[in-house]
Amino acid sequence: MIIKNEHEDISESVNVVREYPPHPHIIRRKSTRAFSEKPVEPEKLRSILEAARWAPSSSNMQPWRFIVATKEQPENYERLLGLVVEQNKIWAAKAPVLILTAAKLTHDAGERPNKFALHDVGLASANMTFQATSLGLAVHQMGGFNAEEARTVLNIPKDFEPVAMIALGYGDTADFLPQYLRERELAPRARKNLSELAFDGVWENPWSLAQDRTINIKTITTNN
Amino acid sequence: MIIKNEHEDISESVNVVREYPPHPHIIRRKSTRAFSEKPVEPEKLRSILEAARWAPSSSNMQPWRFIVATKEQPENYERLLGLVVEQNKIWAAKAPVLILTAAKLTHDAGERPNKFALHDVGLASANMTFQATSLGLAVHQMGGFNAEEARTVLNIPKDFEPVAMIALGYGDTADFLPQYLRERELAPRARKNLSELAFDGVWENPWSLAQDRTINIKTITTNN
Numbered sequence: 001m002i003i004k005n006e007h008e009d010i011s012e013s014v015n016v017v018r019e020y021p022p023h024p025h026i027i028r029r030k031s032t033r034a035f036s037e038k039p040v041e042p043e044k045l046r047s048i049l050e051a052a053r054w055a056p057s058s059s060n061m062q063p064w065r066f067i068v069a070t071k072e073q074p075e076n077y078e079r080l081l082g083l084v085v086e087q088n089k090i091w092a093a094k095a096p097v098l099i100l101t102a103a104k105l106t107h108d109a110g111e112r113p114n115k116f117a118l119h120d121v122g123l124a125s126a127n128m129t130f131q132a133t134s135l136g137l138a139v140h141q142m143g144g145f146n147a148e149e150a151r152t153v154l155n156i157p158k159d160f161e162p163v164a165m166i167a168l169g170y171g172d173t174a175d176f177l178p179q180y181l182r183e184r185e186l187a188p189r190a191r192k193n194l195s196e197l198a199f200d201g202v203w204e205n206p207w208s209l210a211q212d213r214t215i216n217i218k219t220i221t222t223n224n
Numbered sequence: 225m226i227i228k229n230e231h232e233d234i235s236e237s238v239n240v241v242r243e244y245p246p247h248p249h250i251i252r253r254k255s256t257r258a259f260s261e262k263p264v265e266p267e268k269l270r271s272i273l274e275a276a277r278w279a280p281s282s283s284n285m286q287p288w289r290f291i292v293a294t295k296e297q298p299e300n301y302e303r304l305l306g307l308v309v310e311q312n313k314i315w316a317a318k319a320p321v322l323i324l325t326a327a328k329l330t331h332d333a334g335e336r337p338n339k340f341a342l343h344d345v346g347l348a349s350a351n352m353t354f355q356a357t358s359l360g361l362a363v364h365q366m367g368g369f370n371a372e373e374a375r376t377v378l379n380i381p382k383d384f385e386p387v388a389m390i391a392l393g394y395g396d397t398a399d400f401l402p403q404y405l406r407e408r409e410l411a412p413r414a415r416k417n418l419s420e421l422a423f424d425g426v427w428e429n430p431w432s433l434a435q436d437r438t439i440n441i442k443t444i445t446t447n448n
Contacts, residue, residue: 020271022278023358025247026351031280046433047244049422053415054246055350056255058367062415066422068431076425116367119387122346123353126279127250130354134247143282143340155427163343191277191286198273198290201300203379207292209270 025133031140033091033185036172039071040097044135048168051131055124058116063104064124067154070097079153084165085144091181092142095167100150101125102160111159121163128166138171249357256362257315257409260396263295264321268359272392275355279348282340287328288348291378294321303377308389309368315405316366319391324374325349326384335383345387352390362395 021027045068052064069076080098081089092098101124103117114120129139145165156162174185194210245251273290281287293300304322305313316322325348327341338344353363366389374386398409418434 020265020267020359022271022275022351023249023355026275026278026355029278029280041244042433043244047246049418049431049434051246051250053418053421054250054253054413056253056353056365060414062421064421066431067425067427068422068433069425073425079425116342116388118340119342119346119349122343123350125343126347126350126354127246129280129347130350131247131250135244141280153426157427164340189278190284194270194273194277197277197286197288198292201291201293201297201303202377203291203381207273207290209266209292210273 025130029129029133030138030189032138032171033140033181034172034174034177035091035095035138035140035167036170037071037094037096038170040137040169044132044137045070045097045168047135048128048131048137051127052124055120055127057120057123058114059107061104061108061114061116061120062124063114063117064121065102065104065160067100067102068097069099080165083145083150083153084142085146088142088144091177092140092165092167094172095140095169097168099128099166099168100145100154101163101166102156103163104160106159117161118163125164125166132168136170137168140167141165142167249354253353253357254362254413255364256395257364257405258396258398258401259315259319259362259364259391260394261295261318261320262394264361264393268356268361269294269321269392271359272352272355272361275351276348279344279351281344281347282338283331285328285332285338285340285344286348287338287341288345289326289328289384291324291326292321293323304389307369307374307377308366309370312366312368315401316364316389316391318396319364319393321392323352323390323392324369324378325387325390326380327387328384330383341385342387349388349390356392360394361392364391365389366391 049066057063069080071077077098080100081093084092101121103121105113105117107114132139142165147162150156150162174182177185195206198207198210199205200207276288293304295301301322304324305317308316325345327345329337329341331338356363369389371386374380380386398406401409419430422431422434423429424431
């Protein structure tokens, strides 16, 4: 029944953005749990970090930092993986690259707090994700890691905050995942309707362009 | 002299990412101050918000909200513009669309804080920016607006936080800007070196792939 409704949605909804659909690298992006063990080429990894570097930030403070570990450096990799919660390790341990993002909480000059620090790390991480997707790679960001332990184990100074652990690699078939993760991996992606998210001029005044029949992700992508 | 050094940098640095340069929509993106008054097509605007909608978020909470105003709705537009600091109004007032982003600070169920709220709004705003760039539009995010007044004037509830004001529109020549803004508009974009931003395995252990001669934005883009 759910599936039937979904397909009904598709036929009606795709019109809405047919003319200018969201970019394929946005629509195809998925927080996969099905990583291949294939290593990430250093040039691609470099390019992904370079993309992060060119994100915008408040007063161009660039509050983002990245601790990178690949399986070619087992000690570094195991140190980052050791911070990940057990239920995420099941799939994250296959990813060939782990990256911890951190935010500088203060202005470069003085101790004044930068209230955009986490927001701007988000901007940079989205750039990384976009670049990775454009190179055929997949990214899965996790809040599920021990941030306090990260601070100690990785020597993160007090004016920085560990933000997210990113698993990066090529995608693989979901066949190797345990049943309960395979189901999640293959489930359609879901989002709130735009009418819940966007408003005309003031709060909760429904956005005139946000019709409820918004695009269904199934219409323009495959499962990966 | 600065220009000379810059050009020296170019010839040496472009090798580093020649094979996989950052995506043009990341490199060409710029927080322009030179907006055209040309309206943004509703289909494009819809597509930009749709791109935000498909960003990833912690536990898929989608903490992002958007208050949108175009010049076709002058009362809404003036209300948002009225929140912008004077020095930004000079250029922002030409942009045909303003969007205020807001973050839901708590989990959907209960009052528990969502510590990723601002970060995830950043992810969504980067998706918007990327989509806008892919459609030939420019985005300029601002912290320079009165957040407390925004809360009152726009009826933003206490569990949400106004985050950033976004000016959106087509780019224009910098000729119409006052001299001091034109200079900023035409200045090369600058970023920290990757060696300051990325580390191998632990804090401040220089990333093996982050050579100091990183890509210079001038090499693969024009001034817009």
